[in-house]
Amino acid sequence: MSSVTERQSLVSVAIITYNQKEYLRECIESVLAQDYPNIEIVVADDCSTDSTQDMLREYEKQYPGRFILKLAEKNQGITKNSNEAQFACTGKYIAWMGGDDLMLPGKISKQVDFMEAREDCDICYHNLEVFDSDTGKKIRLFNTPKNKFEGDVRVSIRQSTFNGACSNMVRASKVPEHGFRETLPVASDWMYWIEILHYGGGKIYYIDEVLGRYRKHANNVTRPETYITQNELDHLNTCNLIMSLDAAYFPDALYIYAKRLQGLRHKLNYPSALLRSFVLKPGLKPLAGLFIYGLTLGKVRL
Template sequence: MNDIFSPKVSVMIVTYNQEDLIRETLDSVLSQDYPNLEIVVADDASTDNTPKIIHEYEMRFPGIIKPVLNPVNLGITGNSNSAFFNCTGEFVAILGGDDIFLPGKIEKQVRQFEDPEVVLSYHPVDIFLHQTGETLFLTNTTHHEFIGNVYDIISKGGIPGASSVMVRRSACPEHGFDPLFPVVSDWIFYIEVALKGKVAFLDEMLGRYRKHGKGASERTLELMSESLLTLDVVIDRYGKSDAHLVDVCAKGKRRYILGEVYRQIISNKTSNMKYLFSLLESTSTNKGRYVAKILGWVLSNNFVVLCLSRMLPKLKSFIKRNIA
């Protein structure tokens, strides 16, 4: 890498009770071939040996490892801010306490910021199963997953694989990760950053994201109100000067709800169908409202859902065409 352009990069790591994994995460960052790096590790009042391990690394790598030990548990958003506000780099890379950076990630990603208009960079990530190490899938490998601007971040529900993201610190919101959103604050964080400039895609798999059991990404129905509120807040803050943003947020709501309908059908669950389709009615066009009302009634029947589960691709396509 050109030594002239080696700005300071802060890697913000958030962790809680990950004594068996935090070493691998830290080692993956320390092995990066980049000359100007700090690693901010925010521990959310762990009850295991995670803080002790962080301190051990601080002693081994003084001036590089920067611990932030919360005296009480702050939750995902609070702990993210504990890390973020202690970052002093020109760029901030985001990493979970159980995820992994692959060699060359930081150096290659920093190059994208040589364009002064780039405010956010991301790349494909290997999603793997913790219990076996088996790769489940790779993110951002198809045209449909591509995110090129803030509108894509909204309509596609964020950026898959948080460990892929690096942001320009000067483009970040002053409040950091918005405390209005206890769990899904990363989504509006990316949106508010991307509103300030360009989004750059680095087409190389440079991170690994560990899947355990039922994480936040799988508790979509539980987090629906928080996710839909995100889009309401985006409209309220930024929609007055951007009519297209308002339209994209409405589309984003419909896609989110439709995705949840699809997941409920796969799981053969019907109890939430009327609720989900009532939400679709409130966000759809006249034609979409009519279709949503009928489908909400039809899909509340267990037998119908069981039958339709055999033709999911066609059903998904029909719903998208007529509602989304």
């Protein structure tokens, strides 16, 4: 290793994957193409059945000492798999990716430079290009002027997950000892960001550049469901966990809990969900919903 590389902080690129062999090679190549030299690539595979693990072993042989592989022998779920990667990382910074995400040139260098210049920066995120997996065409940008937030833990609580997962680089020393909360089996990332900011006492900052690509395909397109999903349950439970962190977060947790209830009104008892949302966070939307529902004898639901 050169003296220049030794002077640069080690970055762990943590890649979470399950049955994504079709996309994983492109993901890994986008990491290997980065101009930042001091990188370890930590890949946690959740017992894929599509020969992903064989491909990863080939990479490990091709790049000795560059890869750390955590290859599960049985499926654990996304949160436990994320912790497999988390606890294997040895870098000063951790850059998170899904197995179908892509880095754009200069991403790691720019984020490291940004964080090195700001000691209070515990999380750094950037904009992403959301693209269609089949055509490769850009669909939209992940962040718009309305959801580019910076600040302390209360911003992350009130605004929820405004930071696209594969855009985040975190300061490893500020990660909670337990990593991701395994009581949240699917959607544990929101609580992970919150706890980094809570225990670390730092801030989340935004780089206003597109430094990554988020793939939209059949496996990650959100479809409307008639029942409450595990993802939605995890978000509601996160609100409860937030309140247990610090009494000062109680108003913020109630605020976001009310918004979640309003969003779930068509899956819960409709008037009850709106009423509870209004009690927790008085506003025109739940009030209007209740008014129209009552006026039409339950025939119209906004």
